[in-house]
Amino acid sequence: MSAPLLEVQDLLVRRGGATVLEVSALALAPGDVLALIGPNGAGKSTLLLTLAALLPPAAGTVRFQGEALDSERRRQAFRRRVTMVFQEPLLFDTTVGGNIATGLRLHGVSGAELTHRVQEAAEQFGIAHLLDRSARRLSGGEGQRAALARALALRPELLLLDEPFSALDPPTRSGLMDDLGRILADTGTTAVLATHDQAEAARLATRLAVMKDGRILQEGGLRQVMNHPGDPFVAAFVGMESLLPCRVVSATEGLLTLAVGGQEIIAVGEAEPGQCVLVGIRPEHVTLSLQTDKTSSARNQVPGTVTKVIPWGPFHRVELSCGFDLCTWVTPQSLAELALAPGRPVVAAFKATAVHVIRTDSQGGPEPLT
Amino acid sequence: MDLIWEGLRQALALLLALDPEVLGITLLSLKVSGLATLISVVLGLGLAVSVALNEFPGKRVVIALMNTGMGLPPVVVGLFVTVLLWRNGPFGFLGILYTPAAIILAQAVIATPIIAGLGLAALQHLPPALRLQILSLGATRSQMIWLLLKEARLPLLAAVMAGFGGVISEVGASIMVGGNLKGSTRVLTTATVMETSRGNFEVAFALSFILLVLAFSVNALLTHLQQRGRPR
Known part of the structure; x- marks a missing residue:
């Protein structure tokens, strides 16, 4: 395994006095696509928010390329290299093109480069014909495509996906998963995907972590975890x-x-x-x-x-x-x-x-x- | 009915003749209420943003106080501001009682809770995860706040309109802290009250008509800002 891109040690997250996440170790190599699976309340979203530097942990460290994200200044800098996509598209009240451009402008992209990258990201996700459409008038699938295009346009070094397909109907979901899988492979983007669907995990991920009650029960290569679950809960969850x-x-x-x-x-x-x-x-x-x-x-x-x-x-x-x-x-x-x-x-x-x-x-x- | 028609006729005549006194009163109303609204936008939105984005003990009490403030009676504000600015009062040394500055101050006290309360509701109505989404696109905290305000621009401009509407139309505070002094603190509402009490209904109607046109023009401008660039 090459040097880890992202490394988590003894992470502890508390909310309202209760421990909601406890991860002793987790590492991602460049190009890995890690799926976090587990039931609702397992801590998948909390882990993603912590990895996105949006939720400061009570204890433990997150290292990105060896550098600890231990101050707000470092977390702020890191947030320009990582992007998160949520279950809801969370689009701005403007056009699809305006949405993709907003993220790029935050990264200081402007002029011809901006136009080019908006177009490129929209084409990747098959929504180039919707660039002038209001984000309020998109279907669920189109909205999530716009959200993914907005995220990928930033060329993140780490992409975090929080159940991005769970609100979509099966055919829409399947088409979008294929496109995302292809784009992740083409760009070699390292990603973490939270889902409660083992089939979704099997389709996109190279690594798999099964979570329950704020802990990672088992983590490893996709086939390894699928075929050699370490306990009955993991076994049931991987089918x-x-x-x-x-x-x-x-x-x-x-x-x-x-x-x-x-x-x-x-x-x-x-x-x-x-x-x-x-x-x-x-x-x-x-x-x-x-x-x-x-x-x-x-x-x-x-x-x-x-x-x-x-x-x-x-x-x-x-x-x-x-x-x-x-x-x-x-x-x-x-x-x-x-x-x-x-x-x-x-x-x-x-x-x-x-x-x-x-x-x-x-x-x-x-x-x-x- | 004759009174109303006569009032309209006279209002038009006063407007068309550009009567200097009426013009002065109109411009003062616009200036005083406009400045008061501007001050309230800065204070009210600042308050709304800091309450919306921060969790602190007693947050609910603060929100309840802000909402109560939206219904602050102008005469109560007038009373407090008068007492504070009174010659022997704590801020008497400023010497601004019975000047336009006192009216601006009183009107800002009236409009700030309106803009803060409605502004907070507008910000709280946004999806909670939107903040995280904006930050994860690489925004700094101030960029995030700007994008949130932009996202809530429709209800926020409605809040500004409500604030302006509240102060351009109030009379109690203006008359108490301004004194309705001719040529210095006489605004459209206080002048209307005076003319009505004197039985000069035609002039009162004329002033009221001007007040309505003024309120309409300002709100039309804000509505234009609100709906501009909104994709259909």
């Missing part, structure tokens, strides 16, 4: 919907045989026989068939019964009882071909590598894991 407490029966050459609900499943991981482990399985890694397939590479093929079928957007979510609870997604075609309905016996198949060990408890007990 690992089936969480199973198991007992290790045997362990050989990195393969674990686990007992759960009267069945045995195979997982990849390290543990000692007799230990209790919590494993997670993503719904998209579970396939269904009517009988055991001897030719499959899936080490786990467990019989079970369908308990619930729920329409889930373009797919169906199927819940199974295999002695333990498991869930998966199927297409409408598969649903029809396999005649899936509550009570239908099926075989659920998943690879040993799809079973992710989340937590290992050293001492075995009857109900050690929750």
Whole structure:
């Protein structure tokens, strides 16, 4: 990893006497796109405001390119290199072009350079035809595009995004996310994105931090956190919907045989026989068939019964009882071909590598894991 | 009705003849209330901005006091200013009682809470995150305040109009601290009161008509400023 662009140490933010944010360490390398995910009230916005130097912390340091932002003068200077976009576009009561120009003027840009950069930013976000339109007469998507254009026109060294898509309808959101992802990649802009949607995070981010109650529970590369969540909360938040407490029966050459609900499943991981482990399985890694397939590479093929079928957007979510609870997604075609309905016996198949060990408890007990 | 028509006719005649006395009274009204409004804009907006942007204990009490101040009766202001400026009063040494300066002072006391109260409401009506948004675009604190005032310009200019309207039309304070002295502190409202009490209804109507035209002209100018450059 190259030298960190932004470094946070022992950060503590209080509001009304209560601690609302406590981050011991966080570092961003140039070009990183970090997604902060977590439920409402997890401290995502507070962390962004602190990183934007808009909220002075009660304790701890934020360093940008090695320089601590420890005085109002330094924070003020830093705010010219970082820009934040909020959930609401917060546009000024003027034209779209006037909005983009306002930010640039604050940065001392004027004349032909100003016109050029307003035009450039508007084109990047596909709103060049709206430059003379009043900001009060934009749709939600257009407004957020204008807000992003206003921010990116400043060529920030760090871009902070506080749920910028959450007020948009799905098609608008998807188009804007694609454009933003492309622009971030093209310009190599380092960014931090707060969201409560793991799919949004997966689409834009290179790194992922899961937050809860003002703390970062886990932070790392996107795939690392998605596939190796460190605790049940993180697992659930990154879409690992089936969480199973198991007992290790045997362990050989990195393969674990686990007992759960009267069945045995195979997982990849390290543990000692007799230990209790919590494993997670993503719904998209579970396939269904009517009988055991001897030719499959899936080490786990467990019989079970369908308990619930729920329409889930373009797919169906199927819940199974295999002695333990498991869930998966199927297409409408598969649903029809396999005649899936509550009570239908099926075989659920998943690879040993799809079973992710989340937590290992050293001492075995009857109900050690929750 | 005849009285009203006669008043209008006479008002036009006075205006067209550029009667020096009427002209003097009109210009003094404009000057006194204009300056008082200007002072109130500086003080009132300053107060509105500092209350809007800062959190401090007792903020609600201060806001309640500002809102109460919006309904300050001019005669009460007149009484207090008179007592303070009285020859033996604490500011008697200034010697400004019964001069236009005293009227300006009294009118500024009346208009400042109006502009501060309505100005504060205008600023508080802006989205709270807008300040953070402006700062994160790289603005200094004074640039942020300027952008916030610009963003609230519609209700803020309405506040200025309310302040001007309040002082150009008040009579109680002007008569108490000014004394309605001919050629020195006689303004349109005090002159109207005097002419009416003397039974010179035609002249009173003429003065009232001029007062209305004056109020309309100033507010038309402010409205023009308010709506200028506003995209449709």
